[in-house]
Amino acid sequence: MNRRSxxxxxxxxxxxxxxxxxxxxxxxxxxxxxxxxxxxxxGDIDEDVIKGIADAxxxxxxxxxxxxxxxxxxxxxxxxxxxxxxQADPERFPHGxxxxxxxxxxxxxxxxxxxxxxxxxxxxxPGSMGHEFQDALQYARWGVDYLKYDWCNTADVNARGAYRxxxxxLRQAGRxxxxxxCEWGDNxxxxxxxxxxxxxxxxxxxxxxxxxxRVFPTYVQCSVMDCIHRNDSxxxxxxxxxxxxxxxxxxxxxLTAGQDRAHFTMWCMMASPLILGNDVRSMSAGTLAVLTNxxxxxxxxxxxxxxxxxxxxxxxxxxxFKPLAGGDWAMAVLNPTRRPVSCTLDWQDFNFTDGEVSGxxxxxxxxxxxxxxxxxxxxxxxxxxxxxxxxxxxxxxQDVVAYxxxxxx
Numbered sequence: 132m133n134r135r136s137x138x139x140x141x142x143x144x145x146x147x148x149x150x151x152x153x154x155x156x157x158x159x160x161x162x163x164x165x166x167x168x169x170x171x172x173x174g175d176i177d178e179d180v181i182k183g184i185a186d187a188x189x190x191x192x193x194x195x196x197x198x199x200x201x202x203x204x205x206x207x208x209x210x211x212x213x214x215x216x217x218q219a220d221p222e223r224f225p226h227g228x229x230x231x232x233x234x235x236x237x238x239x240x241x242x243x244x245x246x247x248x249x250x251x252x253x254x255x256x257p258g259s260m261g262h263e264f265q266d267a268l269q270y271a272r273w274g275v276d277y278l279k280y281d282w283c284n285t286a287d288v289n290a291r292g293a294y295r296x297x298x299x300x301l302r303q304a305g306r307x308x309x310x311x312x313c314e315w316g317d318n319x320x321x322x323x324x325x326x327x328x329x330x331x332x333x334x335x336x337x338x339x340x341x342x343x344x345r346v347f348p349t350y351v352q353c354s355v356m357d358c359i360h361r362n363d364s365x366x367x368x369x370x371x372x373x374x375x376x377x378x379x380x381x382x383x384x385x386l387t388a389g390q391d392r393a394h395f396t397m398w399c400m401m402a403s404p405l406i407l408g409n410d411v412r413s414m415s416a417g418t419l420a421v422l423t424n425x426x427x428x429x430x431x432x433x434x435x436x437x438x439x440x441x442x443x444x445x446x447x448x449x450x451x452f453k454p455l456a457g458g459d460w461a462m463a464v465l466n467p468t469r470r471p472v473s474c475t476l477d478w479q480d481f482n483f484t485d486g487e488v489s490g491x492x493x494x495x496x497x498x499x500x501x502x503x504x505x506x507x508x509x510x511x512x513x514x515x516x517x518x519x520x521x522x523x524x525x526x527x528x529q530d531v532v533a534y535x536x537x538x539x540x
Contacts, residue, residue, distance in 0.1 A: 154298050155307040159329035160371045161432040162404045163309060165200025165243065166193075167279070167379050170339075170408025174206030174254050177223040178231050185235050187412040194239055196423040197432065198407060200277050200309070201235050202243030208256035215262055216269050217246075232274035243277030243309070244270060248293040249284030258284060259297065267300035270308060277309040282317065290318040291327075298327045311376070311404075316361070321368035321375060330374040330404055334361040337378040341390045341529050342467065355381065355394045356467055362401055366438035367487055369402055375438065376404050383409030383418035389530030391421050392506060393465060396531045399431035400439035400451050400463050426505040426535060430461045437489045439463075442481065447472045448526060452481070454491040458538040460500070466526035476521040478514040493536075500536035513539075 166184060168176045185201050188194045207228075209220040219228045232242040246266060247258040259266045259280075270278060280297055282290070294312055301308045312328035314320050320331040338345055338352035345352040353361070358377035369375045380398060382391045398405060407422060414422075430453060439453030439461065447468045453461040462481075466472050478495040485491050500514045514536065515521065526532050 153302065153326050154310055154329060155302060156372065158307055158309045158372075159374060161434065161436065162374045162402055163200060163277075163311070163330065164198045164405045164428075164432075165202055165241070165277070166198060166407040166411060167202040167204055167243070169204035170337075170379050170381060170384060171410045173204075176203060176206060178226060181231060182234055183412050184410075185238050185240055188240060189238050191411060191414075191419055192423055193407070193411060193419075196425065197428055198405070198422075199239075200241050200243045200406070202245070202277055202279060202406070204245045204279065205247075205252050205254040205281070206256060207245065208252065211257060211262070215265050217257060217262065217266055228273040228275070232276075236274065241276035242274065243279065243311075244273075244275045245279045245281065247281040247283050247285075248288065248290075248297065248314075249282070251284045253281055253283035260285075260288075260293075263297050263300040264303065267297065267304040267308075270301075271304035271306035275306070275308060277311065279311045279313055281313045282315055290314055290320070291323050294320070294324060294327050321365050325368070325373045329372065330376040332376045332378060333365055334358060334377065337381060339381045339384045339386060341386060341394070342469075353378070355386075355390070355397070359397050359401070362403070362438075363441055366401075366440055369436075369438040370488075371434075371436040374402065374404060377401065379406040379408040380422075381408055382421055383407075383414045387529065388417060389527050391418065393467075393529060393531040395421050395424070396427060396463050396505075396533045397451070397465060399427045400453050400461060400533075402431060402433075402436065402438040402453070405431055424505065426503070426508070427533065430455065430505070430533075430535070433461075435489065437485075440485065440487070442483060446474060448474055450481070452483075452485075452493065454485055454489045455535075460493060460536040460538075461505075462534045462536055464524070464526055464532045466528060466530055469528050471525050471527050473523065473525040475523050477518060478521055479518040499539045501539065503535045503537060505533040505535055506531075 209218040235242040249258045250260050251258045310328045312331040316333045324331050340354040342356045362377045365375050433455045435456040442450045449465040451463040502511045
């Protein structure tokens, strides 16, 4: 290792030992939005694929809808050089990561990268264990904006220490980099990672199923509904700068149109990261319409920064509410069952105070709200301050009805 590299790494290590470094602030005032390669491509990625994705995110309007990160997942790695610095796979990325970052940045997007806290990544590429400060410095030199940090091959490793170490390394490398913790919820990171990561996974990987869990000998894959159930009780840990992450979106990967709507709606209601997992180069117009629903994106990106809650379930339907800035509320009526379910809405059934997080009250007995359907875009009248039979609606199987309730002054 040359003298300059040795000096730089020693300086970074001394800074780490000398005091508490924290994550970069200001990078996650609202949940992150972008794209990740794993759900659709898994390890089959190269620079042409990533460039094509970046181009498509611009031409499709995804960038202008708020999706800014283009994130490489596992299998971009080559070997470490003689000084220990990680290099990109020269066959898959012949022009290197700096050139790829420049390409992505030139299109008004940001580049994300992947590593692992263990000795190897989940796919057997070099992990960051023992090279945390070198890797962080390399990412900064390349112009990387986002790090997804996985948890494979970490037997007997302290999770809090491992993620804190990489947090410190990123900070000392000197470039603001979003830190996405992919620890799978094994060690309950929501209880200790607020000052370490900008988001943390709350469970195992998602797969393209609405309600079926996939079980393997050593791991499981969660359905959309599994992810919702796991996240339901964790809302008090989320907020501006630190988000619960139920995993990437499977919209456009084979779910039905109704399941896609329900999936996307619930991620927005839960103030979840919106990380696309489909091939945006060849998606259908229907998939694009779901992913660019600006009314629902506004719910996810609302500046109040409160994760929604399931108020109650009744007759097969789940009733969700999310307080929004300015006194509005988002409401979702989710049908997780495999049959259509009808209901009648009486607004007085939904009088409650969010005592756990926001302190906000719906106060349907005092306030009137205009009702906007977030999937049709139509205004559908107003709420009533008096108990009465309200609107009758039928929610199709594994679908959702979503409203923005606009408080009248």
